Amino acid sequence: MKRTYACPHCNAVLNPNVKIVLRARLKKRTGLFLFSPKPGNYDVFVPQGFGLEKGHRVEFACPVCGADLTSSKGKNWAEILFSSSSGARGSVIFSKIYGSHATCFITEEKVRWYGEDARECTNFWGAGPDRDQ
Numbered sequence: 001m002k003r004t005y006a007c008p009h010c011n012a013v014l015n016p017n018v019k020i021v022l023r024a025r026l027k028k029r030t031g032l033f034l035f036s037p038k039p040g041n042y043d044v045f046v047p048q049g050f051g052l053e054k055g056h057r058v059e060f061a062c063p064v065c066g067a068d069l070t071s072s073k074g075k076n077w078a079e080i081l082f083s084s085s086s087g088a089r090g091s092v093i094f095s096k097i098y099g100s101h102a103t104c105f106i107t108e109e110k111v112r113w114y115g116e117d118a119r120e121c122t123n124f125w126g127a128g129p130d131r132d133q
């Protein structure tokens, strides 16, 4: 299934090719991070020398309009839009903490969780994870 990810502010497609491209900022450093569009795959390409360590909170922004992608669900979360070839659409919320593996897909019908750290975000909605695997 093909998923398309978009900026919630300017609607620019964030995965024009294969990887999702986001602008990242850690302290005074900025760069482009590449993410897998496959839920549950946390391989991320980080620019060499970025100095990223587990537990760092990275601020993400749209590479097109520069808008902050912080989720209304909390400052440790970023949020982008998705739509899939099967017709599902909604938002994806993922942890901004490097090394924390939690991603939530929210559509009108359901919340779907990915990643072994997904339980961390259960309290935002007061419901347990509806795991896909």
Ligand SMILES: [Zn+2]
Pocket (backbone or CB within 6 Å): 007, 008, 009, 010, 011, 012, 062, 063, 064, 065, 066, 067
């Ligand atoms: Zn944008």
